[in-house]
Amino acid sequence: MKVIHKNGGGRYSAHNSIKPMSFYCATPDAKSVFITGDFNHWTPVAMTRRPDGCWYAQISLCHGHHQYRFVVDGQPMLDPSASGVGHDEQGNEVSLVAVS
Secondary structure (H helix, E strand, O other), rough: OOOOOOOOOOOHHHHHHEEEEEEEEOOOOOOOOEEEEHOOOOEEEEEEEEEOEEEEEEEEEEEEEEEEEEEEEOOEEEOOOOOOOOOOOOOEEEEEEEOO
């Protein structure tokens, strides 16, 4: 049984839970694809090309909303299947994902 404290900050709070999230980038002609986001201080993480040509990465994220983008052959790219689009601190468009 998972206990949720009313103040939201307890040890067993949903705010402290980590959930593996799968990201896919359908760019079969790309030579390299990375994912970068606020969840890793915008440090690029290499994605893996699957046999179908789609690129894949699994990132463990905590509860909340996160900003991210793909970097395809050195160029930033939004995720067309993202929960939404927002802006980072520099005003650049970023993809959004909600983790519950």
